[in-house]
Amino acid sequence: MEARPKLHYPNGRGRMESVRWALAAAGVEFDEEFLETREQLHKLQKGKHLLFQQVPMVEIDGMKLVQTRSILHYIAENIDMYVEGTLDLLEMIITHPFLKPEDQQKEVVSMTQKAVIRYFPVFEKILRDHGQKFLVGNQLSLADVILLQTILALEEKVPNILAAFPHLQEFTVKISNVPTIKKFLEPGSKKKPPPDDVYVRTVYTIFAP
């Protein structure tokens, strides 16, 4: 039997968080080795564990997988248009803490506009048209998981962002209640808190040239 997957990344959301969500939703238990210093990163690089010298890296089924999308694809079988679109929006959220303070507020406005004008209407319409609980194929898929992750992250910044989207509000409640996801949303899970100054500083310490 295969050992549990092992995640290599700093102790924060960043580009690894969607992987944590996907594994949790799939009910797969995993271990984490947190990067805290530049020396740890160098050790991984020198030991030739990182194909492109970068993290995220996940040890799984005898492979050392890098590149977030390839990791997600391995876990979730299908990456499609919906996931790709949502990942575009998530990218803005991931990079937000690393913007200059004076740019951060502007970017929140920009993200909110993109979410409310471009992405949310699409998913609201899909849910309204088929009336089902899940976005695709009447069963939980990566698309549901990544969309929920994105909605919750945006709600942290803009609490009423779903005001005009009743089906997305219902979606949020229903998907949050899927047993594996409900467990991941409880305190003590491997879900990481919003990025704070400590996280930003750690990332600069490890990765800044």
Added chain:
Amino acid sequence: MAGKPMLHYFNGRGRMESTRWLLAAAGVEFEEKLIESPEDLKKLVNEGSLMFQQVPMVEIDGMKLVQTRAILNYIATKYNLYGKDIKERALIDMYVEGVADLGEMILLLPVAPPGEKDAKLALIKEKTTNRYFPAFEKVLKSHGQDYLVGNKLSRADIHLVELIYYVEELDPSLIANFPLLKALKARVSSLPTVKKFLQPGSQRKPPLDQKTLEQGRKIFK
């Protein structure tokens, strides 16, 4: 039976070129509807043809696919260029994403602010020489096979060779110390479908010139 795939994009490489390469390499004939004005783009949006109001969009097998990666994933799967099982697919994904990271830097170079262009070009050369080319040379060396994954042509080889052509346009000397990459480039380039695509008169697009850049700016502002 479905007709030929129809590609919706403007008349340049941009984010559609890797799809053109992949279809061509797979021997799939395709048509293109070029977006030449803001009105052309607006028409597509108003028709509801663009899920996120963006191109690339490819009409294929009764679908209007958007998001470059989703398009490429579909084509690669359909034409058996995506490995024989989930593990081969994972390796292909890893390699393809690495190619995409470097490709993205090259793609965005023409629109970098003038003061930053030199620095960005230097960074591309540095990453090519120190990170990406060595990684792929190492993969080829480790198994000694003709192709990156599973001893068989896959999308990873096609996307990487396309990237090598772009790197050479920026600086032909960068590939000098990577004999296995040179060999892969020669091998893939001489496949009949790819050879045809590389000849003048194919649907392959040239490097961005000032006129096309201005047109793109007008359409996509």
